[in-house]
Amino acid sequence: MAAIDPEAIVGSRITNQSLSRWLHSLPGVDKVGLEAKALSLSTRSIKTTSKAWALDMAIKMMDLTTLEGADTKERVRSLCLKAATPDPMDLTTPQPAAICVYGDMVAHAKEALGKNKIYVAAVATAFPSGRASLQVKLADTRDAVKAGADEIDMVIDRGAFLSGNYLEVYKQIVAVKEVCQRKNGNHAHLKVILETGELETYDNIRRASYLAMLAGADFIKTSTGKVSVNATLPITMLMLQAVKDWYDQTKIQIGVKPAGGIRTSKDAIKYLVVVKETAGEKWLTPKYFRFGASSLLNDVLMQRQKLTTGNYSGRDYVSVD
Amino acid sequence: MFDYAPAPESRDLVKFQESYGHFIGGKFTKPSNTYGTINPATEQTLAQISHGTAKDVDAAVKAARSAYEKTWSKLDGATRGKYLYRIARIIQERSRELAVAETLNNGKPIKETRDADIPLAASWFFYYAGWADKLDYAGLGANPMAHGVAAQVVPWNFPLMMLAWKIAPALAAGNTVVLKPAETTPLSALLFAEICQQAELPEGVVNIVTGFGDTGAALIDHGDINKVAFTGSTNVGRIIAKQIAGTNKKATLELGGKAANIVFEDAALDQAVEGIVNGIFFNQGHVCCAGSRLLVQESVQDVLIKKLKARMENIRLGDPMDKNTDIGAINSKAQLTKIDRLVKQGVKEGGERWAPACAMPKNGFWFAPTIITGVAPTNTVAREEIFGPVLSVMTFRTPAEAVAKANNSQYGLSAGVWTEKGSRILKMADQLNAGVVWANTYNQFDPASPFGGFKESGYGREGGRHGLLSYLKGSN
Numbered sequence: 038m039a040a041i042d043p044e045a046i047v048g049s050r051i052t053n054q055s056l057s058r059w060l061h062s063l064p065g066v067d068k069v070g071l072e073a074k075a076l077s078l079s080t081r082s083i084k085t086t087s088k089a090w091a092l093d094m095a096i097k098m099m100d101l102t103t104l105e106g107a108d109t110k111e112r113v114r115s116l117c118l119k120a121a122t123p124d125p126m127d128l129t130t131p132q133p134a135a136i137c138v139y140g141d142m143v144a145h146a147k148e149a150l151g152k153n154k155i156y157v158a159a160v161a162t163a164f165p166s167g168r169a170s171l172q173v174k175l176a177d178t179r180d181a182v183k184a185g186a187d188e189i190d191m192v193i194d195r196g197a198f199l200s201g202n203y204l205e206v207y208k209q210i211v212a213v214k215e216v217c218q219r220k221n222g223n224h225a226h227l228k229v230i231l232e233t234g235e236l237e238t239y240d241n242i243r244r245a246s247y248l249a250m251l252a253g254a255d256f257i258k259t260s261t262g263k264v265s266v267n268a269t270l271p272i273t274m275l276m277l278q279a280v281k282d283w284y285d286q287t288k289i290q291i292g293v294k295p296a297g298g299i300r301t302s303k304d305a306i307k308y309l310v311v312v313k314e315t316a317g318e319k320w321l322t323p324k325y326f327r328f329g330a331s332s333l334l335n336d337v338l339m340q341r342q343k344l345t346t347g348n349y350s351g352r353d354y355v356s357v358d
Numbered sequence: 359m360f361d362y363a364p365a366p367e368s369r370d371l372v373k374f375q376e377s378y379g380h381f382i383g384g385k386f387t388k389p390s391n392t393y394g395t396i397n398p399a400t401e402q403t404l405a406q407i408s409h410g411t412a413k414d415v416d417a418a419v420k421a422a423r424s425a426y427e428k429t430w431s432k433l434d435g436a437t438r439g440k441y442l443y444r445i446a447r448i449i450q451e452r453s454r455e456l457a458v459a460e461t462l463n464n465g466k467p468i469k470e471t472r473d474a475d476i477p478l479a480a481s482w483f484f485y486y487a488g489w490a491d492k493l494d495y496a497g498l499g500a501n502p503m504a505h506g507v508a509a510q511v512v513p514w515n516f517p518l519m520m521l522a523w524k525i526a527p528a529l530a531a532g533n534t535v536v537l538k539p540a541e542t543t544p545l546s547a548l549l550f551a552e553i554c555q556q557a558e559l560p561e562g563v564v565n566i567v568t569g570f571g572d573t574g575a576a577l578i579d580h581g582d583i584n585k586v587a588f589t590g591s592t593n594v595g596r597i598i599a600k601q602i603a604g605t606n607k608k609a610t611l612e613l614g615g616k617a618a619n620i621v622f623e624d625a626a627l628d629q630a631v632e633g634i635v636n637g638i639f640f641n642q643g644h645v646c647c648a649g650s651r652l653l654v655q656e657s658v659q660d661v662l663i664k665k666l667k668a669r670m671e672n673i674r675l676g677d678p679m680d681k682n683t684d685i686g687a688i689n690s691k692a693q694l695t696k697i698d699r700l701v702k703q704g705v706k707e708g709g710e711r712w713a714p715a716c717a718m719p720k721n722g723f724w725f726a727p728t729i730i731t732g733v734a735p736t737n738t739v740a741r742e743e744i745f746g747p748v749l750s751v752m753t754f755r756t757p758a759e760a761v762a763k764a765n766n767s768q769y770g771l772s773a774g775v776w777t778e779k780g781s782r783i784l785k786m787a788d789q790l791n792a793g794v795v796w797a798n799t800y801n802q803f804d805p806a807s808p809f810g811g812f813k814e815s816g817y818g819r820e821g822g823r824h825g826l827l828s829y830l831k832g833s834n
Contacts (some may be wrong), residue, residue, distance in 0.1 A: 065778040070629030075388050080469065082365035082681035090360060158441055235511050278628055285664075314672045 041287055044249050053204035058202060060247060066239035066275060075271040078309045078314055088306070092341045095305040095333070096123060098157055098323045100294065100308070100333045102167075104262065113142045117149035119356060124338050126354070127128075127345065130336035133334065134323040135188060141182035148187045158188035158228070162213060165261035167192040171209060178216045188226040188260060189217055190329075193245065195235045203248055209304035210252035219261075228294055228327075231276075234266035239275055256292040262329065267297025270307060277315040280325075290319065295328025302340040305333060328348040361607060362674075365681040371458045374545060377406035380414050380568060381551035382627055383421035385416070386560030395544055398465035399687035399722040404490050407544050411567035412576040415536070418565040422507045422534040425562030430534050431504060435491030442487035442529060444557040449480040449522075452553065454834075458679070460518055463545040464721070465687030466641050467678045476483045479522035480802055482821075485805035486526035490596050490828055493531065501833040502534030505608060506584035508829065511574045511598075512547075514540035515644040515745075523820050524587050525564060527807075528552050531829035533585065536565045538577055540590075542690050544568040576602070583607060583830065589646070592743075592769075592814045610818025611645065612810055612829045613769030614743040617801065618648030618764035619793065623658045625651045625776035629798065631665045634749070637774060637800040639673060639727050642685055643747040644693075646815075647772035649800055651740060652729075653760055658751045663731065663751065671714045673727050685747060688723040697725050697746035704730050704739030704750065716721050735763060743769070757782065763790045770812030774800045793819075 038226035049055040083091055092190045101120050103112060117136055123132040132354055135156035146157045159181035169177075191213050197205040210229055217225040229249040233242050242316050249257050257276055260267040273295040280291045293316070299305060304326060311321050320326050335355045393404040395635035403743070410415070430438070449456065455738050456479075457471035466475070479682050494500050508528045512520040517539055520634055528535050529789050539547035543562050552566045555575040567573060571594070578586055580603050589612040600608055621630045637649025652663050679688035688694045709730035718724045725746055733740050733750040740750050754760040775783055787795040793811040796802060808824035810816065818828050 064625070064627040067629035067778075070626065070632055070798065076630070076633050080473070080681075083362060084365045087363040088359060094360070119811065215486035291799045309360060318359065 041253070041289055044227030046251060046287070051204070052208065053202060056203040056207060056248065057201065060244040063243055063247060066243055070241055071239060071275060072271045073313065077272050078310050079270060080302040081310045082312065083306050089344050090301060091306045091309050092253060092337050093131050094309060094314050094321065095132045095302065095328065095337050096133055098327050098330050099334060100135045100137040100327050101133045101334055102137040102329055104137070104139060104160060108139060108142060110142070110145045113138055113145045114149040117146055120155050121153045123152065123186065123334060124341070124355070127342065130338070130341065131210065134327055137190065137329060140177060140186070143181050143184035143186045156187035157185065158190055159186035160190045162191040164190070164192055165263040167194050168247070171212060174209065175212060175216050182217060182219065186225050187299045188280055189213070190229045190230055192232060192261060193249065195232050198236065198245060207248055207252045210249060210254065214253040215353050226255045227253065229254035230258045232264065233259045233272050234260055234264040242272060243277055243279055246276050250280070250283050250291050254291060256294050256327070258294040258296055258329065260297040262297030268299055270311060273308060274311045274315050277312060277320065281316040290325060292325040292327065293320070294327040294329055299328055299330050300336060302337045305337065360680045362607065365459055365588060366677065366679045367681060369679065370686060374405040378406050378548050380410055380418065381548065382556065383568040384567070385549070391504055393818070395463060395542065395766065397462050398684065398689050399415055399719070401721050401783045404462060404545060407568050410510060410567040410573035412807065413735070414560065414567050414623045415573065415576040418501050418536045419507060421562035422536050423582055425560055426506055426534040429560045430563050431532055435493060438486045438529060439490030439534065440558060441559050442483050442490060442526060445553060445559070446480050446483035446487060448556055449476065449483065449555045453477070453480070454745060456518060456549060459549055460546050461678045461686070462515065463543050464517060465678055465689050467686040468681055468684040469496045470684065475516055475519045479518045482522040482526045485529035486826070490530040493830065496823055496830060498830055498832045502830040503833055505831060506533060507582060508533045508535045508585040508587060509577045509580065509583040509803060510535055510537040510587045511577065511590065512537065512539055513560060514543040515641060517543040517545040518550065518555045520589050522768060525830065527825045530564065531826055533829050534563045534578060536567060536583070538569060538574050542809050543571045553731045555728045566735060567784070568706045577709035578602065582821040587828070588612070595702060595816055610820065610822060611816035612818070613814060613816035614769055615646045615648065615811065615815050616651060616741065616743050616767045616769045617647055617649045617772040617774065618651045618653050619664060619774035620653045620760050620764060620778040620786065621658070622779050622782065626778060627665060630776040631662065632668050633774060633776060633798070633800040634666060635673070636670055638749040639685055640674050640801050642688055642725070644689060644745055644803065646811050647794060647801065649774050650744060652749055653754050653763055654751065656755050659753050666729065667712065670727055672712065673718045675724065676719060686726060687748065688725050691723055693745065694723040694725060697744055700739060700744045701730070701748055703729060704733065707737045709733045709737055709739055709750070741767065757786070761786065761789045772796070
C-alpha cells in the first residue's frame with residue numbers, strides 16, 4: 038500500500054488552520070437528498086441467488102462483537118466458538134471476519150480462536166467516550182496490540198473535533214497508528230470510530246471521515262454502539278462516498294464499518310446494496326467493509342436456514358451466543 | 359459479484375379484456391374500428407382499442423352535458439367530494455394492479471408506477487376531494503360556478519397521473535368531463551372507467567373516448583364543450599389554440615419544456631448528481647419538465663461529470679416489470695426514432711456523446727441513458743425538446759451567465775438550482791423564467807403545488823388552488 042503524504046493532500050504544512058481550510062472546502066452534504074437516495078436504494082429487491090450470496094457475504098463481513106462491562110472470559114470464549122462454527126447444522130456456513138472485544142479480552146479470544154482464520158479486534162483509546170489523556174489512550178492501545186490484537190478500533194476525540202480543534206484529533210490518530218506498528222513490520226489494522234451520532238451533521242461526518250483518512254485510518258467506522266444514534270444507512274452511504282472519492286484521488290483504498298443497530302438480514306442486505314451502488318464492487322469484501330454487530334448473526338443464520346432448507350426454523354435453532 | 363437476480367412483479371395482477379369500447383354515459387360501448395395497443399418493452403399486443411370517431415365524441419359530449427345538467431351540477435359540494443374520496447380510495451386499493459397495467463402499456467419501470475404514478479394519482483383525488491365543498495374559498499367570491507363540460511386530452515408519459523391531474527379538479531369544481539387518453543397508452547384510463555363504475559359515480563360524469571389525434575381534434579372542435587385542458591406537445595398545443603380561437607372555450611395548455619438544471623460550484627455535489635440523474639432519466643426522460651439542459655459552473659465541471667458518469671454506470675436498464683429496473687422502454691417506435699435523430703444531429707453539430715455500457719433487450723424500444731458534452735447554446739440538442747433520456751451539458755462562469763443561458767429557450771416550464779447558498783436560491787428563482795423552480799431537488803410533485811409554464815410551455819396552472827380556478831368562474 039502506498040503511503041500518503043498528508044501535506045501534499047492538504048496543500049500545506051499540517052496546522053489547525055490548514056486542516057480547517059481543507060476540511061471546510063469539501064462539498065457540502067444535502068440532508069434531504071442524501072436520505073432520499075438511501076431510502077430509494079433500500080427498495081432494491083434482492084431475491085434467490087443474490088440473497089444467498091448477500092447473506093453469506095454479510096456473515097463474512099461481520100465483526101462479531103461483545104462490549105459489555107459484564108463480559109467474562111467464558112462469554113468471550115463462547116462467542117469465539119460461535120464464530121468458529123456459526124451454524125452447527127450447516128457446516129458450509131462461512132465464518133465472520135473478526136471478534137470484537139475490549140482490550141483485556143484479546144488474549145482469551147486469541148486462545149479460544151486458535152487456528153481459525155478469524156481476526157481479533159480490540160476497542161481501545163478509552164472506548165467509548167475517548168475521555169482520557171493521550172498517554173492513557175496509547176497505553177490502552179499498546180496493551181491490546183501486545184496481547185495480539187489484529188485490529189484496533191479507536192475513538193476520535195469528539196470534543197476536540199466539535200470545538201474545531203482538528204489538529205488535536207489528527208495528532209491522536211497519527212499517534213495511535215504508530216503504536217499499532219509491530220516490530221516485525223506488520224501493523225494492527227486501525228479502525229477509526231467517528232461516533233457519528235455525536236457529530237450530528239452530515240457535513241461534520243464527511244469532514245471527520247477525511248480527517249481520519251488523512252491521519253492514516255485503514256477503516257472508518259460509524260459508531261461505538263454506545264450512544265442513542267448509531268449506524269444509519271445515509272451515514273454509511275456518505276462515508277462510502279468519502280472512501281470512494283479518496284480512492285479516486287489517492288489510489289488508497291480505505292474500508293468502512295457501520296456499527297450498532299444493524300440487527301436483521303434485511304438491514305444488512307440494504308447496506309450491501311448501498312456498498313455496491315455507492316463505493317462499488319471493490320468494497321464488497323471483508324477487507325473493505327465490515328458490520329459491527331452482535332445479534333445480526335443469528336438473524337442471518339435463520340434466513341440462511343430458510344433459504345437452504347425452505348423452512349423457517351425459529352430462534353431456538355440458533356444459539357444465543 | 360453482487361448481481362441482482364430477477365425480481366419481477368407479477369403479470370397476473372392485471373387482466374385486460376380482449377377489446378375495449380369507449381366509456382360513455384357510465385357504460386362501455388361495443389368495440390369498433392379497433393387497433394392494437396402494445397407493450398413497448400416486448401412489442402406484444404395487450405388489447406384491442408376502439409378508434410373514436412366524431413360520432414363517438416358527440417355521444418360522449420351529450421352524455422357529459424346531460425349528466426352536468428341533470429345530476430352533477432345539482433349535487434352539493436360535500437357529495438361530489440364523497441365520490442372523489444371514494445375514487446381515491448379505490449385507486450389505492452387497486453394500486454398494484456394499476457401499477458402493473460401502467461408499466462405494461464407505457465414501458466416505464468414498475469418501481470416508478472408503484473412509487474410515483476399511482477400514489478400521486480390517488481393523492482390528486484384526495485386533495486381535490488377536500489376542495490369540493492370549499493369552493494367559496496377558492497378566491498372567486500361566494501358561489502363560484504363550474505364551466506360545464508370539460509374536454510381533456512392527456513399524453514402517454516404519465517397516463518393515469520395526467521388523467522388524475524385533469525379529472526380530479528374538474529369534478530371537484532362541478533364540471534363533467536370527456537377525456538381522451540393518448541393512442542399508445544389507453545389501458546389505465548379504461549381501468550379508471552371501471553373504477554368510476556365501482557365508485558358508483560353518476561353516469562356520464564366521466565366519459566372516456568379512445569383514439570388518435572383526429573379523435574382529440576373532434577373533441578376539441580365539438581360545439582358543446584366549455585373548457586379545454588390539454589397536456590402534450592407544443593405543436594399540438596398550437597393547433598388547439600387556433601382551433602378554439604374565437605370561441606367561448608376556456609383553455610389550459612401544458613406543453614413542452616427544455617429545463618435548465620443549474621449546478622453552482624458550492625453545491626452539494628453528490629446530491630446534485632442524484633438530482634441530475636433524477637431530473638433527466640426519471641421516466642426515460644419522457645417528462646415535460648425534465649432537466650434536459652445541465653448548466654454546470656466551469657470550476658466544478660470535471661469533477662461533476664466524472665461523478666455523473668460513475669453514477670450512470672449504476673443505472674439499470676431493462677425489463678420494466680423487474681423491481682430493480684431504473685430505466686424502462688421508450689414508449690413508441692416513433693419516439694425512439696425522434697430521440698435517435700436528435701442525438702445524431704447534436705453530435706453532428708459538435709456535441710460529444712457518452713453512454714454507459716448496457717445490454718439492450720432484443721425486442722421493444724430502448725435508448726441508453728446518454729449525456730452529450732461540449733454542447734454550444736446553438737446546438738439542436740440545447741434547444742429542441744428531445745423527450746428522452748438524453749442530457750445536454752453546458753457550462754457557465756457567473757450567476758448572470760447562468761440566468762441568461764437558462765432563460766435563452768423558447769420554453770419556460772421548470773428549472774433546477776443547486777447551491778448551498780440560500781440567498782442565491784432566492785435570487786435565481788426570482789430571475790428564472792420558469793413556472794416551477796426546484797432548489798436542491800428535482801421532479802417533486804405535490805397536489806397542493808401549482809404546476810405550469812411560461813412562453814411556449816403553455817398557460818394555465820394545474821394543481822393547488824390555481825389548478826382549481828382553471829375549472830371555475832365567478833358567479834353571475
